[in-house]
Amino acid sequence: MDKKTLIEHLNHDLEGEMGAVIHYTLYAKTVKGPYYEDVAEMFDKLAMVEFEHMKELADQIVLLGGTPSTTPRPMKLLRRLDELVKYNLEQEEIAIEDYKKRIKEAEQLGEVGVRLMIEHIIAEEYQHFLSFKRLLGK
Numbered sequence: 038m039d040k041k042t043l044i045e046h047l048n049h050d051l052e053g054e055m056g057a058v059i060h061y062t063l064y065a066k067t068v069k070g071p072y073y074e075d076v077a078e079m080f081d082k083l084a085m086v087e088f089e090h091m092k093e094l095a096d097q098i099v100l101l102g103g104t105p106s107t108t109p110r111p112m113k114l115l116r117r118l119d120e121l122v123k124y125n126l127e128q129e130e131i132a133i134e135d136y137k138k139r140i141k142e143a144e145q146l147g148e149v150g151v152r153l154m155i156e157h158i159i160a161e162e163y164q165h166f167l168s169f170k171r172l173l174g175k
């Protein structure tokens with residue numbers, strides 16, 4: 038593990054956050070069915086949190102001497118609420134696993150700032166994971 042690899046991995050995370058911002062924002066606009074206003078509001082709020090994650094990651098990449106990626110990770114824009122929530126639950130789980138690895142990598146390199154930022158992000162991803170679980174009635 039070297040700094041260059043950590044920057045590459047953080048860019049992978051940044052692309053995921055950008056994908057989440059776009060996806061959650063658009064879903065708030067396309068959701069249909071009962072309680073659509075509440076669900077749209079929830080997705081708008083989630084998008085704002087992911088936007089903060091995006092900015093925090095970009096800051097750390099720049100601080101490490103890297104260049105932030107501008108390519109969002111493609112995500113499916115599903116229309117059925119149950120399918121979409123299940124898909125997003127999986128995506129949040131993937132993000133949590135990636136961030137757990139990133140904490141270890143930052144630790145190895147003695148990058149305390151990166152570790153602290155990721156710890157903050159992971160706590161919020163876990164909240165998202167729990168929200169989607171509840172929406173699925175689990």
Ligand SMILES: [Fe+2]
Nearest residue numbers: 054087090162
């Ligand atoms: Fe996030």
Ligand SMILES: [Fe+2]
Nearest residue numbers: 129161162165
């Ligand atoms: Fe999230």
